[in-house]
Amino acid sequence: RISSLALVCCSLRSKPLEQYTNEELYARFRFGNADIKYIADLVRPELQRRTRRSHSLSVEEQVLIALRFYASGSFYQVVGDSIGVDKSTVSKVVKALSVTLASLVNQFVCFPRDDQISQTKRKFLLLGSMPNTIGVIEWEYINRKGRHSINIQLVGDADLLITNCVVKWPGSVHNARILRENGIILGGSAYPLLPWLMTPFLAPNTPEQAHFNTAHSKTRCAIERLNGVLKRRFACLNYLRVEPQGVCNIILACIVLHNIATKRNVPLCDEVNDAPAEPAENEDIPPTFSQNERVTDHAVRDAIVRNYF
Structure with a gap:
């Protein structure tokens, strides 16, 4: 099966960084020329060894192969056909680059530093009138072959940067605990109410509680919005066909790339997804968390309502 883009895409040997405009690069790889070179330089120390050993693809070529897979979510064969390499090469390159990018997660995914906290709180206050907020938290699911799901917990800021992530494969225990001082995180009603994790009132009894909600x-x-942008930018996250650990590395790689794109103001270029459509399925049941809330947990939320609403 040949991708529809194969008719207009040349092989990697035709040097797409020189051939395509930035708009064309955004459409095919989700990044422009300077961004792709930046990513290549990030992974070069690790991937250069592999390149010299195999005497084949340059680091830039490996980056382009992996980015095409992340962007399209197509089968390896379709990705290979569209850019002029074989299926096994795509598989090896995606695995190697995903591992390398995943290893950089702590470099690109972090809570705001002390000198950034005030600005983060101010942006959230302007966004929704919620005081003292440094992050919003939610879980997401990535389906994989066999219809299992990988649990992902993301914390994001008002600029749609991912500031914390937990990626778990099937059978792992989902962890909602993030220790953080100097601010609160907002979570949905399935999360426990904690002094630093504010959830909505299940049944607001006063106008002030309703305003808080x-x-x-x-x-x-x-x-x-962050989850929507992440899956639109990297269509591979809608469905993956590799083993759980490989899925986790791909997810972490896309998280790193999302933050790179956000920080570098890379435009989100929509494109018809040439990955095969997946059948509809029932929603996954969200992970449950302990609801052993303490009086002090309610006291913090009540104080916010009393002082701000």
Whole structure:
């Protein structure tokens, strides 16, 4: 099966970084010329060894292969046909680059530093009128071959940067605990109410509690937009056909690339996804968390309502 893009895409040997405009690169690889070179330089120390050993693909070529897979979510064979390499090469390159990018997650995914916290809180306040907020939290699911799902917990900021992530394969225990001082994180009603993790009132009894819930919901829209942008930018996240650990590395790689794209103001270029459509399925049941809330947990939320709403 040949991808529809194969008719207009030349092989990697035709040097797409020189051939395509930035707009064409965005459409095919989700990044422009300077961004692709930046990513290549990031992974060069690790991938250069492999390149010299195999005497085949340059680091830039490996980056382009992996980016094409992340962007399209197509079968390896389709990706290979569209850019002029074989299926086994795509598989090896995607695995190697995903591992390398995943190893950089702590470099690109982190909570705001002390000197950034005030600005982060101010942006959230402008977004939804919720005070003292440094992040919004939500889980997401990535389906993989066999219809299993990988649990992903993301914390994001008002600029749609991912500031914390937990990626778990099937059978792992989902962890909602993120220790953080100097601010609060907003979570949905399935999360436990904690002094640093604010959830909405399940049944607001006063106008002030209702106003709190409204501000909470408006502010948490940031994490919903973040999830939407992440899956639009990297269509591979809609369905993956590799083993759980490989899926986790691909997800982490896309998280790193998302933050790179966000920080570098890379435009989000929509494109018809040439990956095969997946059948509809029932929604996964979200992970459950302990609801052993303490009086002090309610006291923090009540104090926010009393002082701000």
